[in-house]
Amino acid sequence: MTTKLSVNVNAIAQLRNRRDLPWPSVVGLSRTALEAGAWGITVHPRPDERHVRRSDVQPLADLVAQYPDAEFNIEGYPDDRLMEIALEVHPHQVTLVPDDPAQATSDHGWDFRSQHNFLKPVVARLKGEGMRVSLFADADAETIAIAAETGADRAELYTGPYGATFDDDDAASKELDKLQAAAEIARDAGLGLNAGHDLTVANLPPLLARAPWIDEVSIGHGLTAEALEYGMAVAVERFRAACGEETSS
Template identity: 60%
Template sequence: MPTELSVNLNAVAMLRNRRDLPWPDVVHFGRIALRSGAHGLTVHPRPDQRHIRFSDLPDIRHLIDTEFPAAEFNIEGYPTEEFLALVAAHRPEQVTLVPDDPSQPTSDHGWDFSADAALLKDVVARLKGQGARVSLFADAEPGAMAAAAATGCDRIELYTGPYGATFADPAAAEAEAARLGATARAAASLGLGVNAGHDLTVANLPRLVSHIPELAEVSIGHGLTADALEYGMAETVRRFVSACAGRSPVPTGQG
């Protein structure tokens, strides 16, 4: 199966939140993304609402339900009771749990599956009881996958920040991709699906996909939104979909 693209709308929301104005419109750009080939939309509603606001969630849910019923809504965050209440209210197809401190600017590490086993088992069971697929943010550590599987989760989401940071060093990029690939194989051998996200670009996605043929989904926000400033959202999504298939994107205006 091809790797699916979920477009993270947080960076669009961050631009909107710089002013007390309704643009850029998060739902509008979500609609463009889904029309252009994205499989789903991702949001990370942080407690301070500095990116996605809680009030955005019903509008995104409505967009998917009424216009793109085959698409998926992915809500990610740390499992506070406030977060879990948002999930229960808006019924995402997938919930991605991350071990973030509320003050972190962005997710920057995976779960310690052994230390956090009790918390994760409880929350995973709770979310699966509501019908959600549950994915857990994970570092590239093959040996940690047995503990991840023991939580009862459906998937892991590989944290690809260290891989993204190798953009100027091809040898380091290959080494990081190999580590991610080994972790994905370990996860798959235990029956876990594999997602990935963080600092992924059209340039580094083909290498990642080649190392992880079982990669089900990538969630991309920052790099995709940056490219949209140059190419527009529709063309950018098409470029990322092409990269998810392991192909170099067709130059804009061609093909």
């Protein structure tokens, strides 16, 4: 199997919001990404709207609907606002993350032992409306299997600690060991698997060599940084190649 690429457009929206102008266009660059072969688009519409705004969500859903093979993924903490957005838009996938509104970015997975009873009815409601549900998870082989008990379809491995080892090969190897162990347990528990956070063209292939059954990676910051240097279409092709896809370049 080939791991699919979903482009997280939060950083694009954050750059736009610095001047409250219509550029860079979140919809326009998402279209470029899809035309370049991205599997999907991911958004995280936080309550403070510091990057993707609620008003961005429906236009992006409408855009993705123009590409029959593409998927729209909404992620966030399952408060009333996020649930309302999801039930209104009906994305293909909802990724639930344990974010506090004050966090700069997602930086840990769910505590599945203590939050199992909170997550289970949320997962059931979203799945009942036809949406796939993924739960953000630390690379913890001892607890990730509990995610399956919530009824979730997938777990998304938080790869931030691995991404932070970009200048330390020994530390990177240790983090890969943790990710591989958690990925194996998740697979054995019947969970599909996603991954995301601080993944790059350089560090993505070693991760996928350890866990080639990862279904999807969601990449924002690293891909946006590449887009500033190479352009969005080339950046998407570079990440698709890192995922093992054949590209035109």
